[in-house]
Amino acid sequence: MNKRHFLTHLALAAAGAATAGTGGTALAATPVKQRANAYDAALAGAFEAREKDWRNGAVVYQVLVDRFAPSATLDAKRYLYPAPKVLRAWDELPRAGKYLPDAKLWSHEIDFWGGDLRSLMGRLDHVQQLGADVLYLNPIHLAYTNHKYDALDYQVVSPEYGTREDVKALAQDLHGRGMKLVLDGVFNHMGRNALVFKQAEGSAQNPYRSWFVFGPQYEGGARTWALAQNLPELNLENPAVRDHLYAKPNSVVRSYLRDGIDGWRLDVAFDIGPEFLAELTRAAHQEKPGSLVVGEIANYPKEWFPAVDGVLGFTLRQIILRTVNGQIDAPAAARMLDRMVSETGIEPMLKSWVYLGNHDTSRLATAIPDERQRRLAQVLQFTLPGSPNLYYGDELGMLGGEDPEMRAPMRWDLATADNAALDWTRRLVKLHRGERALRVGNFRLLESQRLLAFERFTDRARDAVLVITNPSLQDVTDTVLIPDSKIMDGTRLVDQLGTWTGEPLRVQAALLQVTLPPGGTLVLKPDVSPPGGYTNYKRVQ
Structure with a gap:
C-alpha cells in the first residue's frame, strides 16, 4: 500500500471508529464532515512530519572543490601537484587529454585548478544567497586524480583540499547558516x-x-x-571491508558523520546493491538519526527503498529532457510521471535529487541551448516532487560539453546582478522554498489532452500549486480538469512566475480553459482570500 492509499485508509478508519456500534457500516453512518475532518487530520500529520525533516524538498548545490573558488594559498601548495599532474590557471578551460598507459588514466584527470575547502568557505555567501539548503561536495578524500573517484584513503582528506579539521569547520559554518553538508562516498571501488x-x-x-x-x-x-x-572494485562480500566502510563505530561513514556532515551521496550505488546499501543506510541513521543517504541509481527507482533514503533522479531527468525537446509528448510524459511517483512513493521521491546537469553530463545551457526549453525544464525541476539539485555554475549559464568540459572553473565574473540565468534560478529557488506544497506536498495529475499539467497539494486549499506547461512547438488551447475538491468554483488563480499576460484565470466547476504558447508555463495558486471581505473558503481549510 503506497503512502497516499495508506493515509486514505487511515482517515476512513479514524472516521469509522467514531461510529462503532451504531449498527450500520462505518462509512455510511459517519457524517460527511466528520469523514472529511478525519481525512484532513491524517494528511495534516503527514505534511507536518515532512516539514520537520530537512531532507524533504531541500535545495541542493553541488560543488567540485578543485574548481569552485581560487585558493588564497596556491603558491604555498604547488608542491602538492607534482608532474605529471598539471596546475592550470583559473581562466583556462578543461580539454580532453591523452591516455597515459602507465598511470591507466587520461591526462585530463590529473589537471588541477587549485581550489580547496578554505577557498570554498569564502564563497558560501553565494550559495546561501542563492537559497540552497544543502551543500554537496564531490569526493574530497585522498585520491590521485582531480575528480577523487579513485580513493587512496577514505579517512584522509586530499591535502590539495585541506584536512578533516577543515571539514569540521565547513560543517560548523554551514550549520550556522541553517544549511547541511553532504559528502560523496565512493565505496564501490578504490x-x-x-x-x-x-x-x-x-x-x-x-x-x-x-x-x-x-x-x-x-x-x-x-x-x-x-x-x-x-578503479579496482572492493569485495563488499568481505565483512572486513564493510566494517571499514560503514559497520564499525570508527568506520568511514560513521566517523565523518561525527565530524559534522549530514549525509552521503553514494557513487554508483546500483553496483553496491540493495543488501549492502540497506546496511550502510542503517549504520548512518544509527550514527546520526535523520542523516541522508542518496544513491546514484540510474535504474527505475521503484524498490530501491528503504535501502537508501533517496536516489539521484536519472529517470526523472530523462523524462524532463525528452519532454522539453519533443521526444516525449505531454500525455505520455504525464503517464510516466504519475506511474513513477505512484510506484516509488512520495516519501522517497521528496528526498530524491532532481537534477538536470552535473559533473557527468553536459552543462544545462549546453544540453538545452534553447532558452524557452531550458526554462521549461527548470520549472519542472523545481515543481515536481523531489529535492532540486543545482550544479555549480549552471545558475550563471556556464557552458560545457562532455567530460571534461563540464568541469570548468567557476565563472565568478558572471555572478552579476544583470545575469538573467541567475535571476531566473533565484526566482525558482524562492518559489520552491516558499511553497509548502512544492517542498513536501503530494502529487496528482490534472486531466488534459495536450498539456502536461499536475498539482502539488497538501491538506490545505491555500497551499495548492497547479503547474500547466506546453512542451510542444505549437500554441495549445485546452480545457484542464482540476480534481481538487477544495478549490472553490470561481476561484481566481494567481500566476506565481509573472509570465501570464492574458485575462485573469478562474476555475469554473473544476475546469480551467487556458491557451499556452510553445514552451509556455503556468505555476498557479488559488486566491483563497479575495478583496471585499468575503471568501467562500471560510469553512474549507
Missing part, C-alpha cells in the same frame, strides 16, 4: 594507487588480498569498475 590495493596485488598472502577480487579473467589481474583499470 584507486589502483591505494596502498591497500598495492599490497594486495603484490602478495596472495597479504591480509588485504581479500578486499579485492583477483583472477586471470580480469584485464590487469583484478576486477575493476566498468573496466576502468584505475
Whole structure:
C-alpha cells in the first residue's frame, strides 16, 4: 500500500471508529464532515512530519572543490601537484587529454585548478544567497586524480583540499547558516594507487588480498569498475571491508558523520546493491538519526527503498529532457510521471535529487541551448516532487560539453546582478522554498489532452500549486480538469512566475480553459482570500 492509499485508509478508519456500534457500516453512518475532518487530520500529520525533516524538498548545490573558488594559498601548495599532474590557471578551460598507459588514466584527470575547502568557505555567501539548503561536495578524500573517484584513503582528506579539521569547520559554518553538508562516498571501488590495493596485488598472502577480487579473467589481474583499470572494485562480500566502510563505530561513514556532515551521496550505488546499501543506510541513521543517504541509481527507482533514503533522479531527468525537446509528448510524459511517483512513493521521491546537469553530463545551457526549453525544464525541476539539485555554475549559464568540459572553473565574473540565468534560478529557488506544497506536498495529475499539467497539494486549499506547461512547438488551447475538491468554483488563480499576460484565470466547476504558447508555463495558486471581505473558503481549510 503506497503512502497516499495508506493515509486514505487511515482517515476512513479514524472516521469509522467514531461510529462503532451504531449498527450500520462505518462509512455510511459517519457524517460527511466528520469523514472529511478525519481525512484532513491524517494528511495534516503527514505534511507536518515532512516539514520537520530537512531532507524533504531541500535545495541542493553541488560543488567540485578543485574548481569552485581560487585558493588564497596556491603558491604555498604547488608542491602538492607534482608532474605529471598539471596546475592550470583559473581562466583556462578543461580539454580532453591523452591516455597515459602507465598511470591507466587520461591526462585530463590529473589537471588541477587549485581550489580547496578554505577557498570554498569564502564563497558560501553565494550559495546561501542563492537559497540552497544543502551543500554537496564531490569526493574530497585522498585520491590521485582531480575528480577523487579513485580513493587512496577514505579517512584522509586530499591535502590539495585541506584536512578533516577543515571539514569540521565547513560543517560548523554551514550549520550556522541553517544549511547541511553532504559528502560523496565512493565505496564501490578504490584507486589502483591505494596502498591497500598495492599490497594486495603484490602478495596472495597479504591480509588485504581479500578486499579485492583477483583472477586471470580480469584485464590487469583484478576486477575493476566498468573496466576502468584505475578503479579496482572492493569485495563488499568481505565483512572486513564493510566494517571499514560503514559497520564499525570508527568506520568511514560513521566517523565523518561525527565530524559534522549530514549525509552521503553514494557513487554508483546500483553496483553496491540493495543488501549492502540497506546496511550502510542503517549504520548512518544509527550514527546520526535523520542523516541522508542518496544513491546514484540510474535504474527505475521503484524498490530501491528503504535501502537508501533517496536516489539521484536519472529517470526523472530523462523524462524532463525528452519532454522539453519533443521526444516525449505531454500525455505520455504525464503517464510516466504519475506511474513513477505512484510506484516509488512520495516519501522517497521528496528526498530524491532532481537534477538536470552535473559533473557527468553536459552543462544545462549546453544540453538545452534553447532558452524557452531550458526554462521549461527548470520549472519542472523545481515543481515536481523531489529535492532540486543545482550544479555549480549552471545558475550563471556556464557552458560545457562532455567530460571534461563540464568541469570548468567557476565563472565568478558572471555572478552579476544583470545575469538573467541567475535571476531566473533565484526566482525558482524562492518559489520552491516558499511553497509548502512544492517542498513536501503530494502529487496528482490534472486531466488534459495536450498539456502536461499536475498539482502539488497538501491538506490545505491555500497551499495548492497547479503547474500547466506546453512542451510542444505549437500554441495549445485546452480545457484542464482540476480534481481538487477544495478549490472553490470561481476561484481566481494567481500566476506565481509573472509570465501570464492574458485575462485573469478562474476555475469554473473544476475546469480551467487556458491557451499556452510553445514552451509556455503556468505555476498557479488559488486566491483563497479575495478583496471585499468575503471568501467562500471560510469553512474549507
